[in-house]
Amino acid sequence: xxxxESVSEVQAIADAERxxxxxxxxVPTMGALHAGHLSLLREARRRADRVWASIFVNPTQFNDxxxxxxxxxxxxxxxxxxxxxGVDLVFKPTAAEMYPADSQTWVDVGELTLPLCGASxxxxxxxxxxxxxxxxxxxxxxxxxxxxxxxxxLAVIRRMVRDLGFDVEIVGAPTAREDDxxxxxxxxxxxxxxxxxxxxxxxxxxxxxxxxxxAGEYSAAALLQLVRxxxxxxxxxxxxxxxxxxxxxLVPAPARLDRATLLALAVWMDPPQAAGAAVRLIDxxxxxxxxxxx
Amino acid sequence: xxxxESVSEVQAIADAERxxxxxxxxVPTMGALHAGHLSLLREARRRADRVWASIFVNPTQFNDxxxxxxxxxxxxxxxxxxxxxGVDLVFKPTAAEMYPADSQTWVDVGELTLPLCGASxxxxxxxxxxxxxxxxxxxxxxxxxxxxxxxxxLAVIRRMVRDLGFDVEIVGAPTAREDDxxxxxxxxxxxxxxxxxxxxxxxxxxxxxxxxxxAGEYSAAALLQLVRxxxxxxxxxxxxxxxxxxxxxLVPAPARLDRATLLALAVWMDPPQAAGAAVRLIDxxxxxxxxxxx
Numbered sequence: 001x002x003x004x005e006s007v008s009e010v011q012a013i014a015d016a017e018r019x020x021x022x023x024x025x026x027v028p029t030m031g032a033l034h035a036g037h038l039s040l041l042r043e044a045r046r047r048a049d050r051v052w053a054s055i056f057v058n059p060t061q062f063n064d065x066x067x068x069x070x071x072x073x074x075x076x077x078x079x080x081x082x083x084x085x086g087v088d089l090v091f092k093p094t095a096a097e098m099y100p101a102d103s104q105t106w107v108d109v110g111e112l113t114l115p116l117c118g119a120s121x122x123x124x125x126x127x128x129x130x131x132x133x134x135x136x137x138x139x140x141x142x143x144x145x146x147x148x149x150x151x152x153x154l155a156v157i158r159r160m161v162r163d164l165g166f167d168v169e170i171v172g173a174p175t176a177r178e179d180d181x182x183x184x185x186x187x188x189x190x191x192x193x194x195x196x197x198x199x200x201x202x203x204x205x206x207x208x209x210x211x212x213x214x215a216g217e218y219s220a221a222a223l224l225q226l227v228r229x230x231x232x233x234x235x236x237x238x239x240x241x242x243x244x245x246x247x248x249x250l251v252p253a254p255a256r257l258d259r260a261t262l263l264a265l266a267v268w269m270d271p272p273q274a275a276g277a278a279v280r281l282i283d284x285x286x287x288x289x290x291x292x293x294x
Numbered sequence: 295x296x297x298x299e300s301v302s303e304v305q306a307i308a309d310a311e312r313x314x315x316x317x318x319x320x321v322p323t324m325g326a327l328h329a330g331h332l333s334l335l336r337e338a339r340r341r342a343d344r345v346w347a348s349i350f351v352n353p354t355q356f357n358d359x360x361x362x363x364x365x366x367x368x369x370x371x372x373x374x375x376x377x378x379x380g381v382d383l384v385f386k387p388t389a390a391e392m393y394p395a396d397s398q399t400w401v402d403v404g405e406l407t408l409p410l411c412g413a414s415x416x417x418x419x420x421x422x423x424x425x426x427x428x429x430x431x432x433x434x435x436x437x438x439x440x441x442x443x444x445x446x447x448l449a450v451i452r453r454m455v456r457d458l459g460f461d462v463e464i465v466g467a468p469t470a471r472e473d474d475x476x477x478x479x480x481x482x483x484x485x486x487x488x489x490x491x492x493x494x495x496x497x498x499x500x501x502x503x504x505x506x507x508x509a510g511e512y513s514a515a516a517l518l519q520l521v522r523x524x525x526x527x528x529x530x531x532x533x534x535x536x537x538x539x540x541x542x543x544l545v546p547a548p549a550r551l552d553r554a555t556l557l558a559l560a561v562w563m564d565p566p567q568a569a570g571a572a573v574r575l576i577d578x579x580x581x582x583x584x585x586x587x588x
Contacts, residue, residue, distance in 0.1 A: 011461045019313040098459075102543075104404030105423075105457035111398055129399075130458075137459045163399035164424075165392075165431045167305045249396075 001082060002089045007098075007138045010091050014140035022049040026141035028132060031055040032072040033081045036176040036184035040145045041085045043173040047143050053082050054091040054135050056098060061127030070277070072189050091139055098134055107133045109156050109163075112250050116152050116264050117282065120240050128153055129160050136166055144168055149175040149183050151264060151284040155250060175283070177203070183283045190279045194236060195269040201234035202265050202283040205242070209263050213287045218257040220244045223287075231267060240266035240280060247286050261287045295376060296383045301392075301432045304385050308434035316343040320435035322426060325349040326366040327375045330470040330478035334439045335379045337467040341437050347376050348385040348429050350392060355421030364571070366483050385433055392428055401427045403450050403457070406544050410446050410558050411576065414534050422447055423454050430460055438462055443469040443477050445558060445578040449544060469577070471497070477577045484573045489563040492528035496559050496577040499524035499536075503557050507581045512551040514538050517581075525561060534560035534574060541580050555581045 004010045017024055025048030027040045037053075044051045055078055062068035075092075082090050106126055112118075113125035136144065146154050154172045161170050176184045181203035182196075191199055205227040212226055227242045244253035247262040264284045271277060298304045311318055319342030321334045331347075338345045349372055356362035369386075376384050400420055406412075407419035430438065440448050448466045455464050470478045475497035476490075485493055499521040506520055521536045538547035541556040558578045565571060 007459045008461075011459075015312065015461075018309065019315070021313070100456060103457045104406065105454045106402045106404075107458070108400045108402055109398055110400075134459050137461065140461075160399045162394060163397045164401070165301045165305075165428050167302075167309075167431065167434075 001079075001087055003079070004089060004091050005093055005097065007093060007134075010089075010138050011140065013089065014138075017050055018140065018142075023143070024048055024050050024052060024139065024141040026135065026139045026144045027051070027053045028135050028144065028146070029053055029055055029078075030057045030071065030186065031078045032074050032186035032189065033078045034184050034186065034188075036147060036149070038081070038085055039176045040147060040173050041082075041087060043171060044143070044145045045086065047145075047169075047171065048141075050088045051086065052089040052091060052139055052141065053087050054093075054139065056091075056093055056131065056135070058098070058127055058131040059095060060099070060130060061124050063121045063123050070190070072186055091135075093138075098131065106130050107160060107164075109160050112152070112156050112159050115245065115250055115252075116241060116243060117266065118152070120266060125153070125156050129156060132157055133160070133164075133166075136161075136168055141168055143171055145171045145173055147175060148172045149185065149283065151247075151262060152250065155248070181207075183281070185281065187279055187281060190277065191269060192271060192276045194272040195276075195279060198234035198236050199269055199281060201231050201237050202267055202281055204233075205230035205265060206263060206283060206285040210285055210287055213257070213289065216290070218289065220253050220255050220257060223257075223263070227263070227265065234269075236270045236272055238268040238270055238278075240268055242266075244287075257287065257289060260289060263287055295373075295381055297373070298383060298385050299387055299391065301387060301428075304383070304432050305434065307383065308432075311344055312434065317437070318342055318344050318346060318433065318435040320429065320433045320438045321345070321347045322429050322438065322440070323347055323349055323372075324351045324365065324480065325372045326368050326480035326483065327372045328470075328478050328480065328482075330441060330443070332375070332379055333470045334441060334467050335376075335381060337465060338437070338439045339380065341439075341463075341465065342435075344382045345380065346383045346385060346433055346435065347381050348387075348433065350385075350387055350425065350429070352392070352421055352425040353389060354393070354424060355418050357415045357417050364484065366480055385429075387432070392425065400424050401454060401458075403454050406446070406450050406453050409539065409544055409546075410535060410537060411560065412446070414560060419447070419450050423450060426451055427454070427458075427460075430455075430462055435462055437465055439465045439467055441469060442466045443479065443577065445541075445556060446544065449542070475501075477575070479575065481573055481575060484571065485563060486565060486570045488566040489530055489570075489573060492530050493563055493575060495525050495528035495531050496561055496575055498527075499559060500557060500577060500579040504579055504581055507551070507583065510584075512583065514547050514549050514551060517551075517557070521557070521559065528563075530564045530566055532562040532564055532572075534562055536560075538581075551581065551583060554583060557581055
């Protein structure tokens with residue numbers, strides 16, 4: 001497994017691999033690798049001859065500097081995980097390599113970045129789209145794999161790639177989960193025991209809505225009330241947003257659902273005795289209506 | 295000479311050429327080709343095995359819709375010029391190919407785009423950087439050639455390429471000129487006879503400043519006064535901006551020049567009897583100080 005820090009070096013390797021006719025897959029990560037990343041790497045392996053992972057904790061996508069400082073950094077174990085997973089190359093640039101002095105160029109996506117996490121985390125998606133552009137320009141992959149857990153991020157990246165004409169296929173991989181349903185996330189490491197115990201409230205809320213839809217409940221208000229009721233059962237949980245939106249355009253769903261609809265959820269898990277930090281978790285599900293074949 | 299309209303098709307050709315070890319040069323144009331473009335194509339030929347030109351009148355870089363409507367479009371003669379110049383491939387996408395429905399992604403450069411043409415033409419550079427990103431992602435060239443006449447555009451594109459890590463060399467080619475010194479520009483076609491006769495006021499102003507610097511005049515105010523005096527000799531000319539700035543950062547020059555300094559000039563050539571349209575011309579020169587070896 002090669003470990004590369006320089007953009008120009010990874011570009012030269014990409015050129016050589018592409019010239020040799022090999023198909024490259026990139027899995028961009030911020031490190032703190034867990035089983036969710038492994039499922040992305042497996043998806044990449046199914047689609048390419050070479051699997052590359054990038055590890056870069058991107059400062060520009062953190063709207064809160066404490067969040068950046070506290071983000072888990074576990075490089076040694078990350079490299080071991082990549083080795084074990086058969087990754088061919090790890091691209092691990094420095095911040096100075098990704099953001100040269102006096103950097104002043106941004107890639108911005110419009111409407112899709114305004115609601116949901118875009119509203120809660122101003123500037124977040126600008127950081128994401130800018131760094132993903134840089135990673136795609138560096139690694140020149142044929143395919144890049146992202147998790148569906150970050151649904152809006154995936155939608156924004158798909159739109160950016162389509163709009164600018166990046167020659168890459170964007171693949172969304174299903175969310176990996178713990179036995180109790182909690183979506184895997186590097187942020188789960190930050191949960192205290194009580195926060196962790198209550199964290200499956202997100203997936204329970206999603207399932208409750210899904211079951212209600214299956215039983216014929218298409219009222220957006222009724223479904224969101226169900227979601228709020230489920231979250232309320234977890235005393236340390238506090239809703240950041242719970243919304244029903246079109247999965248492609250992310251515009252708000254009508255009062256009565258008439259097609260497959262995204263249910264997107266962000267929840268703060270507060271520390272039980274004001275000791276420790278609040279951790280923000282997200283999860284989502286696309287609610288399928290009966291007879292809807294998406 | 296191949297004529298390609300589709301992004302995915304030109305990407306496939308670029309991949310094949312790159313895999314075969316051939317070096318690709320792109321000359322992005324908005325058509326209305328003239329001898330200035332020919333000098334860019336010759337520069338491209340010196341640096342690559344394949345010379346590609348793009349022809350696309352980019353709507354998003356026109357802040358004034360009348361300017362867009364009136365921009366000269368001369369496709370047949372453009373293709374003949376390319377053929378004659380030995381261009382290997384012309385990429386001529388439609389607007390829908392370059393801007394898919396609901397496009398909402400922009401590439402933005404910051405401080406460098408604020409003064410000069412950025413101040414006179416709000417939104418212009420966002421259109422330029424976005425379309426140049428798309429053209430680079432489509433044609434995947436090793437080198438791209440731009441004219442030094444559009445000095446700020448060249449500086450902005452260089453910065454964008456550096457900041458995002460595009461794997462392309464940006465080359466600035468010297469400004470081609472008419473016998474009387476007028477910088478070649480597609481907009482020159484729009485000049486009426488009297489406007490055309492007076493248009494060399496720009497280059498005369500640049501030369502006056504250059505000669506003054508050579509004679510030891512380093513006062514910014516004195517140099518700009520010389521420029522204004524020269525322009526004032528042309529009754530139909532009206533200054534949009536005349537500024538001295540650092541050639542790299544584009545920050546304003548100090549009151550007394552202490553290094554090589556950009557003199558940038560934009561001038562409206564008004565129609566002599568309020569009949570016809572005003573035409574905006576730009577030109578520039580980097581003033582070299584004695585002992586300065588740039």
